[in-house]
Amino acid sequence: QEKVQQSPESLIVPEGAMSSLNCTFSNSASQSIWWYQQHPGKGPEALISIFSNGNKKEGRLTVYLNRASLHVSLHIRDSQPSDSAVYLCAAPSGSFNKLTFGAGTRLAVCP
Amino acid sequence: EAAVTQSPRNKVTVTGGNVTLSCRQTNSHNYMYWYRQDTGHGLRLIHYSYGAGNLQIGDVPDGYKATRTTQEDFFLLLELASPSQTSLYFCASSAGSQNTLYFGAGTRLSVL
Numbered sequence: 041q042e043k044v045q046q047s048p049e050s051l052i053v054p055e056g057a058m059s060s061l062n063c064t065f066s067n068s069a070s071q072s073i074w075w076y077q078q079h080p081g082k083g084p085e086a087l088i089s090i091f092s093n094g095n096k097k098e099g100r101l102t103v104y105l106n107r108a109s110l111h112v113s114l115h116i117r118d119s120q121p122s123d124s125a126v127y128l129c130a131a132p133s134g135s136f137n138k139l140t141f142g143a144g145t146r147l148a149v150c151p
Numbered sequence: 152e153a154a155v156t157q158s159p160r161n162k163v164t165v166t167g168g169n170v171t172l173s174c175r176q177t178n179s180h181n182y183m184y185w186y187r188q189d190t191g192h193g194l195r196l197i198h199y200s201y202g203a204g205n206l207q208i209g210d211v212p213d214g215y216k217a218t219r220t221t222q223e224d225f226f227l228l229l230e231l232a233s234p235s236q237t238s239l240y241f242c243a244s245s246a247g248s249q250n251t252l253y254f255g256a257g258t259r260l261s262v263l
Contacts, residue, residue, distance in 0.1 A: 041210065044193075072249055083155075083241050083254030084194070128193060132249070138209070139252060141186075143193040 042067050042133030046142035054150055059116040061145045063129030066110065073105060073112045074130040074139065084128055088114070119149045154178060157242050157255035164232050165263050172227040172258050174242030182245045183225040184252065185209070185217060187238040194241065200225060232262045 043066040053059050065073065072091045076084035090096045090103045090112065100117045116123055126146050130139040155176045164170050176183065184199040196209030198217035206217055214236060216228040229236055239259050243252040 076252075081256075083243075083256050084252075085254070086251040089251075130194075138196060138199065138207075140196070140210070141194040143191055 042131050042140040044129055044131050044140050044142035046127075046129050046145050048145060049143070050146040050148070052148045052150060053119050055119060055121060057119050057149075059119045059123065059147055059149070061114045061116075061127050061129075061147070063112045063114075063142055064110050065112070065129075065131040067131065067133060068107050068110060071132045073103075075103065075114050076128040076130060076141075078126045078128060078144070080125075087127070116147075119147075121149045121151050123147060124149050155242055155244055155253050155255040157240075157258050159258060160256065161259050163261045163263065166233060168229075168232045168262070170229040170232050170260065172229075172240055172242075172260070174225045174227075174255060175223050176225075176242075176244040176253070177223065178244065178246075178253070179222060180244035180246050180253075181222070182247060182250075183219060184243045184245075185215075185225065185227045186241045186243065187211065187236075188241060188257075189238050197227065197240075229260075232260075234262050236260065237262045 047062045072089040074089045075087045077087045078084040090105045095104045102115045104113045126144040128144045129142040158173045185197040186194040195211045200219040242255045
């Protein structure tokens, strides 16, 4: 079974700063690694995914994947108070797109 | 945009009670999932399905049954609810393998 661990558990950054979140997974053969964002009282929403080693940029988001070290990171440039949420890392295991989620990183961006 | 609707949004029952959580998706997705979310554990997969009549066991299935009656509808059944099943339950759907999961708003269940 896939194991996904996230760090830190919580992160507080000032508005405009870079937020950096980390995730390790257990299966180097995993397919796309996903990041989901969850605001209070809502269900998670897909944020960004990455398949190939290296980085992927979308707007203020950059994801880095290193399969050799089983590590993926999410960086949010120019963090805004609206970015305050729980961020969940997820890796597929087995067939049928069965995703295993980490426990999440709670991000708070202070004005 | 994918729409996944869960009902009820909140439910309180007693130990030993019978509970059914409902989920409907309106985007013709093949895959549907039930997760529970608890502090410190994140989201854990209970059951999932890749079509009407199909059921697959997830990672934490004990005490839960599920039924996929149509492509749109997926139900989670707790026939003898226990306090350990107090949790936030999410339903999700996706078009297929490697596709985005779309989550409902969740059902908060309390078992007293």
